Amino acid sequence: MAAMTIDHPGEGQAAPGPAPRAPRAGLALYNSLLAERTRGMRSSAMRDMFALTERPEVISLAGGLPDTSTFSPALYARLMAEVAEDSVAKALQYGPTEGLRAAAECAAQVMAAEGSAVDPDHLLITTGGQQGLDLICKTLIDPGDVIVAEGPTYPGAIPAFAAYQAEVHQVEMDRDGLVVEGVAEAIANLRRAGKRVKLIYTIPNFQNPAGVTLGPSRRQALLELAREAEVLILEDNPYGLLRYEGEPLPTLHSLDQGDGEAETVIYLGTFSKIFAPGVRVGWIVAPAPIREKLNLAKQGADLCSSPLCQLFVTAFFRAEQGEQLAWEAYLESQCALYRARRDVMVGAIERELGGVASFNKPEGGLFLWVTLDNRIDTTDLLARCELVAFVPGRAAFYDNQRGASAMRLNFAGSPEDQITEGIRRIAEAVRGEQELLSALQRPPAVRPSGAVLPFDARRRRETR
Numbered sequence: 001m002a003a004m005t006i007d008h009p010g011e012g013q014a015a016p017g018p019a020p021r022a023p024r025a026g027l028a029l030y031n032s033l034l035a036e037r038t039r040g041m042r043s044s045a046m047r048d049m050f051a052l053t054e055r056p057e058v059i060s061l062a063g064g065l066p067d068t069s070t071f072s073p074a075l076y077a078r079l080m081a082e083v084a085e086d087s088v089a090k091a092l093q094y095g096p097t098e099g100l101r102a103a104a105e106c107a108a109q110v111m112a113a114e115g116s117a118v119d120p121d122h123l124l125i126t127t128g129g130q131q132g133l134d135l136i137c138k139t140l141i142d143p144g145d146v147i148v149a150e151g152p153t154y155p156g157a158i159p160a161f162a163a164y165q166a167e168v169h170q171v172e173m174d175r176d177g178l179v180v181e182g183v184a185e186a187i188a189n190l191r192r193a194g195k196r197v198k199l200i201y202t203i204p205n206f207q208n209p210a211g212v213t214l215g216p217s218r219r220q221a222l223l224e225l226a227r228e229a230e231v232l233i234l235e236d237n238p239y240g241l242l243r244y245e246g247e248p249l250p251t252l253h254s255l256d257q258g259d260g261e262a263e264t265v266i267y268l269g270t271f272s273k274i275f276a277p278g279v280r281v282g283w284i285v286a287p288a289p290i291r292e293k294l295n296l297a298k299q300g301a302d303l304c305s306s307p308l309c310q311l312f313v314t315a316f317f318r319a320e321q322g323e324q325l326a327w328e329a330y331l332e333s334q335c336a337l338y339r340a341r342r343d344v345m346v347g348a349i350e351r352e353l354g355g356v357a358s359f360n361k362p363e364g365g366l367f368l369w370v371t372l373d374n375r376i377d378t379t380d381l382l383a384r385c386e387l388v389a390f391v392p393g394r395a396a397f398y399d400n401q402r403g404a405s406a407m408r409l410n411f412a413g414s415p416e417d418q419i420t421e422g423i424r425r426i427a428e429a430v431r432g433e434q435e436l437l438s439a440l441q442r443p444p445a446v447r448p449s450g451a452v453l454p455f456d457a458r459r460r461r462e463t464r
Helices: 026-033 036-040 050-054 073-091 101-113 128-140 157-163 180-192 216-229 288-302 307-318 326-353 378-384 416-441 455-462
Strands: 123-126 146-151 167-174 197-202 232-236 265-270 282-285 367-371 406-410
Touching (some): 036 157, 073 307, 101 265, 123 128, 128 197, 128 232, 128 265, 128 282, 128 288, 146 180, 180 197, 180 216, 197 216, 216 232, 307 326, 326 416
Parallel strands (some): 197 232, 232 265
Antiparallel strands (some): 265 282
16 A cells, blocks of 8 residues: 555545635625726716615706606607507517617717707617616726816716726816816826727716816817827716707717818717616717627627617607607707706806805706815715705715815706705805804904813813
């Protein structure tokens, strides 16, 4: 019988395995199994307060909500009946990953209304604009890659960028939108530091949350910068047709076409703001090699967006209302409604917060970005507010530090009386914060000679 050694166990003997580990309990076990990328995942500020805003007694000025209460129930029933009668089997079946051709034609109509021609075959239909952000990051971003974005930026983009471990560098804006010289300087500095810049993320029309619009000369300058720097522009344009005054501006996508240069712009659109968020239908237009990879990424994510929802969108875009298409008439009525609500909110802020609030009056979109007394932290203010919700400014910055005294207010989703009352409640909370801050900064009163000290103070003085 051979001698048994550690390296050569005896015949019939099993080699000793690793020493058994003590089982880990609960949270420690789960944390050890999570993917590394989950460490950077963040919650969406809007999702966090969704339960609060669902309470009927709460006035919500927080979410990026259009007003869907004005959509005709009779028209909804008619459109759904048409889908059922004409396409029930197709509506209930899987669809192509790139989306139904009919839905892509509707998206192309929207882009054409903004002067941006696109072949429907060059679109990828997504489950809302938010999935578009996720797929673009999934396809383009490696851990540590840099996205240059506006500061502040769409709060819902931050979790999407963080989930793919991007580094986000935010460049300040002014009344004409993103400062292109600041973007150029940021890219140069980042590259000197050995960083790889992949994307410039911009919402050029009625920016969320700042409400500003990228000026005409800056659009061309940004496009030229991106070409020179060999980075892509992600143009997120949910609000472009929600214009209440002023002249429409060309999309970055339209400026990127037909000059012989390689395409630089990835365009992200959605029906959520001009029709209804509940249909969850958006789209991406991208250069062909990128679109191919986006399609593969979407196959792994959900196979296809809902054919039922795509067919409902299609029915709406084909419907007529008098001498107009139904979608054009609905958009026109929504713009009139939102314009009036914007003006009501502007008036309420000037009346209630005129001495402490600054903001730009947007020409369209859904939001006001209001900056208060810089001693006030709007995250704390939200907790003080009585049954009214808004998005604190910190949520619009990747570092969660800047924007502390700012807040995003949605004027589109609430009736005028609720807007007025909501601003009144915010103003009341602001006054409470100011009084508290003033009290904390007030110097202590001088004790008169001979005043009676509290018992503990007398004892401390006597025992020195």
